[in-house]
Amino acid sequence: xxxxxxxxxxxxxxxxxxxxxxxxxxxxxxxxxxxxxxxxxxxxxxxxxxxxxxxxxxxxxxxxxxxxxxxxxxxxxxxxxxxxxxxxxxxxxxxxxxxxxxxxxxxxxxxxxxxxxxxxxxxxxxxxxxxxxxxxxxxxxxxxxxxxxxxxxxxxxxxxxx
Amino acid sequence: xxxxxxxxxxxxxxxxxxxxxxxxxxxxxxxxxxxxxxxxxxxxxxxxxxxxxxxxxxxxxxxxxxxxxxxxxxxxxxxxxxxxxxxxxxxxxxxxxxxxxxxxxxxxxxxxxxxxxxxxxxxxxxxxxxxxxxxxxxxxxxxxxxxxxxxxxxxxxxxxxxxxxxxxxxxxxxxxxxxxxxxxxxxxxxxxxxxxxxxxxxxxxxxxxxxxxxxxxxxxxxxxxxxxxxxxxxxxxxxxxxxxxxxxxxxxxxxxxxxxxxxxxxxxxxxxxxxxxxxxxxxxxxxxxxxxxxxxxxxxxxxxxxxxxxxxxxxxxxxxxxxxxxxxxxxxxxxxxxxxxxxxxxxxxxxxxxxxxxxxxxxxxxxxxxxxxxxxxxxxxxxxxxxxxxxxxxxxxxxxxxxxxxxxxxxxxxxxxxxxxxxxxxxxxxxxxxxxxxxxxxxxxxxxxxxxxxxxx
Numbered sequence: 001x002x003x004x005x006x007x008x009x010x011x012x013x014x015x016x017x018x019x020x021x022x023x024x025x026x027x028x029x030x031x032x033x034x035x036x037x038x039x040x041x042x043x044x045x046x047x048x049x050x051x052x053x054x055x056x057x058x059x060x061x062x063x064x065x066x067x068x069x070x071x072x073x074x075x076x077x078x079x080x081x082x083x084x085x086x087x088x089x090x091x092x093x094x095x096x097x098x099x100x101x102x103x104x105x106x107x108x109x110x111x112x113x114x115x116x117x118x119x120x121x122x123x124x125x126x127x128x129x130x131x132x133x134x135x136x137x138x139x140x141x142x143x144x145x146x147x148x149x150x151x152x153x154x155x156x157x158x159x160x161x162x
Numbered sequence: 163x164x165x166x167x168x169x170x171x172x173x174x175x176x177x178x179x180x181x182x183x184x185x186x187x188x189x190x191x192x193x194x195x196x197x198x199x200x201x202x203x204x205x206x207x208x209x210x211x212x213x214x215x216x217x218x219x220x221x222x223x224x225x226x227x228x229x230x231x232x233x234x235x236x237x238x239x240x241x242x243x244x245x246x247x248x249x250x251x252x253x254x255x256x257x258x259x260x261x262x263x264x265x266x267x268x269x270x271x272x273x274x275x276x277x278x279x280x281x282x283x284x285x286x287x288x289x290x291x292x293x294x295x296x297x298x299x300x301x302x303x304x305x306x307x308x309x310x311x312x313x314x315x316x317x318x319x320x321x322x323x324x325x326x327x328x329x330x331x332x333x334x335x336x337x338x339x340x341x342x343x344x345x346x347x348x349x350x351x352x353x354x355x356x357x358x359x360x361x362x363x364x365x366x367x368x369x370x371x372x373x374x375x376x377x378x379x380x381x382x383x384x385x386x387x388x389x390x391x392x393x394x395x396x397x398x399x400x401x402x403x404x405x406x407x408x409x410x411x412x413x414x415x416x417x418x419x420x421x422x423x424x425x426x427x428x429x430x431x432x433x434x435x436x437x438x439x440x441x442x443x444x445x446x447x448x449x450x451x452x453x454x455x456x457x458x459x460x461x462x463x464x465x466x467x468x469x470x471x472x473x474x475x476x477x478x479x480x481x482x483x484x485x486x487x488x489x490x491x492x493x494x495x496x497x498x499x500x501x502x503x504x505x506x507x508x509x510x511x512x513x514x515x516x517x518x519x520x521x522x523x524x525x526x527x528x529x530x531x532x533x534x535x536x537x538x539x540x541x542x543x544x545x546x547x548x549x550x551x552x553x554x555x556x557x558x559x560x561x562x563x564x565x566x567x568x569x570x571x572x573x574x575x576x577x578x579x580x581x582x583x584x585x586x587x588x589x590x591x592x593x594x595x596x597x598x599x600x601x602x603x604x605x606x607x608x609x610x611x612x613x614x615x616x617x618x619x
Contacts (some may be wrong), residue, residue: 040353043353043367048363049362050357072461096486098461110462112465113334114606126607127479
């Protein structure tokens with residue numbers, strides 16, 4: 001390798017250096033982007049140790065019409081009406097606080113930003129952008145089973161006449 | 163005395179450390195700054211006017227002092243803290259009941275963090291009204307805005323670590339806000355939490371961000387910020403607002419009030435640092451940092467409030483969807499802040515209320531009415547804390563536009579630039595929303611009167 005000198009480059013040399021500079025920094029930039037993407041992928045967990053959200057509530061015939069079961073640990077409401085059952089996620093659709101059931105007002109209510117929901121889950125006040133999410137319900141071995149990890153249609157009802 | 167000092171400094175050991183001996187004349191005072199790694203970010207001499215307290219209120223320096231205190235207390239707290247569930251909360255209890263000076267150290271950390279958020283915000287406000295954001299300081303202003311956001315992120319990531327109810331629900335609300343961002347929001351929340359729920363992964367990630375990643379960014383950012391301040395000519399003394407800058411600023415250098423950095427600036431820095439330290443120590447002795455019950459994902463406290471500097475946002479969230487109030491409005495505010503200096507007009511050549519007075523007034527009121535209409539109908543309720551300041555500022559601007567302002571105040575207002583009005587609106591609504599969120603919101607996020615119902619905070 002030639003020892004470094006500070007002689008003025010010719011125009012041709014200058015042009016070559018600028019070309020190499022662009023190619024080199026472009027290559028470094030691409031490597032940088034690749035590293036950033038790899039880092040993002042690295043911090044994305046592949047396995048989650050989060051609990052199974054399926055659970056049994058009990059035998060449907062034990063729940064009288066008009067009951068609202070408040071399942072605190074699972075953050076789920078199960079409502080029994082004339083025609084059958086539906087399950088609602090208690091998580092407010094606004095920012096994820098846990099709503100409360102207010103029996104005297106026949107509705108659910110979020111303490112964080114004041115959203116209100118009717119028993120059906122529809123919004124009756126406050127900033128909530130959508131109704132409470134209905135959850136998948138089924139009967140397995142005579143037990144009412146909620147899958148809190150599986151949203152159902154907005155009018156979903158497990159028909160089971162009283 | 164001077165004999166003792168000489169004995170201590172006039173020997174080979176001291177001189178191997180500090181070659182020039184104790185600085186007492188102009189030459190050694192210059193060398194004291196010039197030859198010291200930590201001090202050489204300062205110029206050798208500064209102007210007396212620049213280091214006067216009322217010019218800057220030392221807000222930048224006091225913010226840096228808080229950062230320094232936070233680093234010291236933070237490292238100390240790390241010795242007793244494990245970022246795991248439920249150890250994190252148990253460790254908080256240990257700090258409270260078992261560790262000598264544990265409560266004090268945590269209090270100091272907590273209150274220094276609150277102080278830093280407030281001081282950085284005030285620093286931003288004073289810097290703006292001083293006009294110090296203008297050319298050639300645009301980049302440093304934008305960097306300052308970034309450091310303000312970083313300060314809030316540092317405080318916010320620390321908020322989860324105690325793993326109590328306060329922490330858990332503040333972070334629940336905050337990360338849901340991030341999730342409302344279009345396209346990337348859900349993924350961002352997933353990466354931030356390391357899962358779909360706030361659990362052990364989230365705690366560890368917040369811990370790493372709080373203790374390593376963000377402080378590293380902050381150190382680099384603060385260093386560049388101070389360096390650029392120096393390169394852009396030091397503390398802004400600027401000619402009065404609205405005159406062309408940059409060149410005249412250089413010409414106007416007045417050598418008469420130059421004083422040496424050692425001891426004049428350094429002594430002021432030391433006193434400012436000791437002052438804020440003393441204040442925070444006194445507060446930490448008098449008040450305890452809150453620690454509620456252990457985090458319970460099934461039980462939302464009522465009301466559930468975010469950290470105080472987010473209560474303006476939380477108040478906004480009461481009116482608009484998370485997308486609008488959690489992402490769009492704050493994003494626009496931050497972007498607008500950062501680009502302000504690039505749109506600052508030369509008001510001598512093109513005053514805001516010049517020949518196009520009528521058309522600009524029409525535009526002003528057009529925007530005001532459209533904005534008011536949108537603020538009324540886009541949200542769940544009319545947002546008075548946003549509407550009233552908007553109308554008041556539009557009215558004051560219209561007065562300022564009168565052809566010949568009758569009073570000195572009127573003339574002063576007539577010379578204000580557009581960014582001045584926008585920034586003032588930003589400051590007024592942020593303060594108003596934050597105060598309402600802190601003091602006037604209670605259970606169910608209903609209005610309360612703090613003197614009647616108490617403060618829910």
